[in-house]
Amino acid sequence: MTISSPSSGLRAGKYLFAAFAALMLLVVGSPAARAQSTGNIDLKSVEPKDIKDLVAQNKGKVVVLNFFATWCVPCHKEFPDIVKLQAKYKAQGLQVIEVSMNDVTEKDDMQKFLNETKPPFAVYIAANTEDQFYKDVDARWDTALPMTMIFDRDGKNIYFYKEARSYEQFEKDVTPLLATK
Secondary structure (H helix, E strand, C coil), rough: CCCHHHHHHHHHHHHHHHHHHHHHHHHHHHHHHHHHHCCCCEEEEHHHHHHHHHHHHCCCCEEEEECCCCHHHHHHHHHHHHHHHHHHHHCCEEEEEEECCHHHHHHHHHHHHHHHHCCCEEEEECCHHHHHHHHCCCCCCCCCCCCEECCCCCCEEEEEEEECHHHHCCCCCCCHHHHHH
């Protein structure tokens, strides 16, 4: 039988406490944990090329690529429908990609909007709001918001809309695309 001295128990307790503290620092100190605890969501800035890469990375899925801004009234009406659409059809292969056209100086507005709407998909912010950005995304786009492009499973742009869509309109567009494998 081994008898431990009070100092060895104290030493083990110190090690256990240090290990626990290090683990908590890793968890609480991670960007994701900080974002959750403060309500901040990391908004990655994207260029038109990045957006095209995001669509390409989701080949095999039906992609709803939507551009919005917090100051856009029709966008506020449309956004909850897009959240609902993703929730209903994600398991069938739908992927929503949202890009905010807010100026990067409006990140506080974006944080508030995203904290309220709690989207179940990544939201990006445009690297800039210059006219060339819009043209580089798609030459048909003239800065109107919201703007939505819907891609089939092969990554082909099937629909292009420069106005707000309802849940029913989105559903009518995506369900036939989701039915094809």
